[in-house]
Amino acid sequence: MVVFALALFLPAGTLTWLTGWIFFMLFFGFVLAVTVWLFKHNPALLRERMRMGTLDQQGWDKLLFPLVNALFFAWLLLMSFDAGRFHWSPVPIWLQVGGGIVLVCSFLLFFLTFRENAYLSPVVRIQQERGHAVISTGPYHYVRHPMYAAILIFVVGTSLLLGSWYGLLFGMAPMILLARRAILEERTLREHLHGYTDYIAHVQYRLIPYVW
Template sequence: MLTKSGKRYIITIFILILLQVLLLFVSSGKINILRFWIFLVVNLVYVIFSTILLYRINPELINQRGEIKRDAKLWDQFLMRAHNIVLIFILPIVIGLDVGRFQWSYLNYYYLIPGYLLFIFSDILVNWAMIVNTHFEATVRIQRDREHKVITSGPYKLVRHPGYLAAVVYFISLPMILGSIYGFIPSIMGIIIFIIRTGLEDKTLLNELEGYSEYSKKVKYRLMPGIW
């Protein structure tokens, strides 16, 4: 059953999506950009589907992700604020200005195919991670109140932070979907944030979570299989 925090989490996601797309249109100065409308529809469909899926399989996680955790790491609170600023504000404004007002660059509609393939891969990966990992909260902390344990199933057999890998892929997909080469600038900013977050969270888990050191020896890669 959804708690007040769970409902707040779902509402917040929809508000952020609408705000992101609104900034795309406002910064572009146009409302007839088909790519932006497709992006809005796809995002809404995805969020509805993933919310229903997670509610049926792991509703407690929705509630937990909506709660404010006072023991969350301060560095992670800073990184998540930076991420939200990049994703919700900087990225749509840069892309809107590029595609609509100034047309500094152009990616033709062929890029929609690889863009949405990456988008779908990212969505599948992050949902898979949330389904198997009941500790997939919004901020980094050792969840002693929830008997925090190491998750080794699903995508966690491949990399130690599959949710962050999904975020990296998502950032790569957005400029292709929305048609802006300049969009890769804020996308790279977002990717750097998640690389830093991966390193800091991994260090935290190694130092503070029982069993994580042994797990890290079995699954060697933090973020990118074969690379890091």
């Protein structure tokens, strides 16, 4: 939280950035709530998500995953400079309010994904020791990667809430990498996870229903 706060408010050059504080409290309030929920209802998934990497993580993911994280960090810094300090691309207040609503909607989709998928590892690997199986219920009934769909909604909501059109534009860079990761992840799952090929045949869309 301290590192996140420094990345948010140091580039902004002020601690009186209201929307920055709203985002900070909403984000970490949600992180805390999900962590407590996982601790109570699915501690195995909580342990999985707290692992810092495994030997069976796909080789390409060992390169792609840190790059995606670095781009998201750069995205946060850019929005802090833009909306907090220089006001390069101001967003109307009503759209910032709408962004906050979109952000909360992304939290809902995140939670539904966590609730449905007990194998939601942050890295791409086949969790044989945990009995890895195909999930096709909840949001997985509509898209194959609801976590990535939630991240897309999160990017839009955060950019609008903080008040940065540049953030909305630059936020598409890590999303493009996530889209590529989704394709590579599916290749791994088709090869190594029983039933995933049949799942793809029934659920046609990766992130956005009727689009892609």
